[in-house]
Amino acid sequence: MSAKLNALNSDSYIDVSQYRDQHFKGNRYEQEKLLKQSHTLYVGNLSFYTTEEQVHELFSKSGDVKRIIIGLDKIKKTACGFCFVEYYTRADAEHAMRFINGTRLDDRIIRTDWDAGFKEGRQYGRGKSGGQVRDEYRQDYDPARGGYGKLAQQHPAGESRNSF
């Protein structure tokens, strides 16, 4: 009898996003299944200086945190601006997607997204220079993320490598 109305069931903050991990071992269907059951969140746009302690404090507001894995530069093995947060329950992770995603940590708006689950190796940035891919190509100056993007650092604006 407890009729639910689809029109009122909107819970869009916990929806799976468009992003799919290209390195995922398995097909799209398997990946989606894992994302829909996952207790793990990817957290992006962190400052390089954001600590595990800060992440723990913030993400504990939506439930007990099982573990945090800070993302590392593959070469330097230092924090490179992302992390994984794993909860004991899906419900707690959903609360984080609803209420922590899009708010500030260490003065930066952070972004959370469902993750298929941490596997060894996934704690490393996949950019050529060792950090995250997004830091390879960005043009802006972000002091909390190593300054200019890697490409922009090697080829400062005004000096074009290629020419048509």
Next chain:
Amino acid sequence: PVRRKHRAHKRRRTSEPIEIEDRLESLICRVGEKSTSSLESNLEGLAGVLEADLPNYKNKILRILCAVARLLPEKLTVYTTLVGLLNARNYNFGGEFVEAMIRQLKETLKNNLYNEAVYLVRFLSDLVNCHVIAAPSMVAMFENFVSVTQEEDVPQVRSDWFVYVVLSCLPWVGKELYEKKDVEMDRLLSQIEGYLKRRVKTHVPMLQVWTAEKPHPQEEYLDCLWAQIQKLKKDRWQERHILRPYIAFDSVLCEALQHNLPPFTPPGHMPDAQYPMPRVVFRMFDYTDAPEGPVMPGSHSVERFVIEENLHCIIKTHWRERKTCAAQLLSYPGKNKIPLNYHIVEVIFGELFQLPSPPHIDVMYTTLLIELCKLQPGSLPQVLAQATEMLYMRLDTMNTTCIDRLINWFSHHLSNFQFRWSWDDWSDCLTVDLEKPKPKFVKEVLEKSMRLSYHQRIVDIVPPTFSALIPAEPSFIFKYADESASSLPGYAVSITVGNAIKNRASNEEILTILKEVPNPNQEDDDDEGESFNPLKIDVFLQTLLHLAAKSFSHSFSALAKFHEILKTLTDSDEGKLHILKVVYEVWRNHPQMIAVLVDKMIRTQIVDCAAVANWLFSQDMAHEFTRLFIWEILHSTIRKMNKHVQKIQKELEEAKDKLEKQQHKRRDSGDDEDMDKNSEDEEGQLEEQIERLQEKVESAQSEQKNLFLVIFQRFIMLLTEHLVRCETGSVDISTPWYKNCIERLQQIFLMHHVTIQQYMGTLENLLFTAELDHHILAVYQQFCALQL
């Protein structure tokens, strides 16, 4: 360019039933939203569409309308108007709708969904205004509800609910019912008045956010509603706030034939019924607080009731989607006649501070307030700042649990706004004893703020005068740090062990090294060093944690790697207590680290929950007893215990289900001998498993009960000591310490009431007996009163 060939267009198929249902749902749910036409015109249009769809989709439409009655109470009058229009066009449909609503009402009551049942009854009562239901039959239903107050031997919360339903409908339908049946209504109200006078209100102090009556009394919810209805009656039922679209359709609606509600007997009391808990009305603003613009309706005005109800309903509907929730709150109909921002802030804080617990997870309110600030940057932040200031000013009489929530909210909020705050405005807190509520609050806020940032940041954001309130730098305190410690008995071994750990020595090697640690508890080495040796624990753990101090992950790895050794060292209760003591000693500047380490040690069974409780209440921790982190650890510990019990209970239920299924299968499978034998084996295994799980559940419940006993015993001891000491010294008992302690005891009851209910018998017989000091017993009695 090449011209593409046109593909033949696929003929559009006739819409699937699911699509129609979705379309109908959408039309009905969204009526009145974001439209250029008036609400009346939208309703007229929708009524026409639905009337046309009735021949084919009557049941779907009935289902949807019943659902919005239950799930969208903030749009009550929109939908009653719609039903009114449909009834005017199709009398039979009106009748079927009323019948469906009655069925739904019975169902919700059976399922303990009392809050939703209120919305259903209110919907029915507003249908009187829409000429769908005849007034006398509504009065008859109310009379049946109020007659529940005559029942004997039922929980007070049962009759409370029936009275609440009737009173809460009157803002909508009081006028109409009085016009038609004033004698009966007067009798009804008089019965209610008699009941309210008889009611026991022992529970009220436990639910109040402030103990002070000024500036706004924290009224019991039925008392407040009664006062509001009394005032409404005095004003001859003139109510001007509620949006009533049906008025515009009066000429159409009064032509309609009305239906009579079937006689409705309230379902009898069942032992497993869960009636709503009583509550207290949260008020923090009045008309003097909103400086300009529309006046805030008074605390006993029915407008105030309706506004608060609607705002609570909007939050209830949209809490999962903060942008939508904020937008819906800010577009409240009639917002131009009220200081809406003040109402919104008051309702949100009312929920956040609600005792025993907020209707939704705490962090939702933080994020919702941020969203509201984004949508109204020119006005809402100021109201929020004003509210914060008021809450600060009234800290002295605020319930400790509510102060906890205020600390968490404020620090999290500030962290989203670069910690900008006019701390100087609060410099009065520096002039009093630091244990008083105001400086304590600031101290805890700064500590939480530091956790979300870093120490230097906190130093930078507060004026230098606030330095006494700045938290310590969260650094490790290592007893055996350098040669100045060389005279300490454990110094030499700490160095050896440290090197062994760094060189990845095996557990055996490390244990051998640790054998060298003398036992201060023993005169001679009479054993292999297996008994409790506090110095051994101290040396090993200090050294290990020091090496792993870099981050939480490092410390967790350390605990995992040396789990075996730690289990050996903490085999006894004394061992467990001591390990906690050492953790505190090394990390006492970093309460966050203490909390996560204790959590990890419970989860990996290095310590148990009772050990943590005993440690927190121990003399060693007495000087930290009023700090927030202590209580966070205690409540987290209790929650882990509760989840553990639930988990095993679930496993037991699942095993039982499996066995039942297996037995059914065997019964249905026929005479296959082989299948029978396999089946029997499986059942045998399951039965064994169930027996084991049964034991596990009993053992876990016993541990849980013991945990609560330990905690309550400790509270009683501490409080009794204090009360006796004050009495003999003729000193006022109300010290900041006492207020904190007695309210922490209340907090245990309130936060874990579901679990504690199971153990009431034991608690009453063993602990909360009549011999207890009445101050302590009162807490227990207030708690019991919540369920009566």
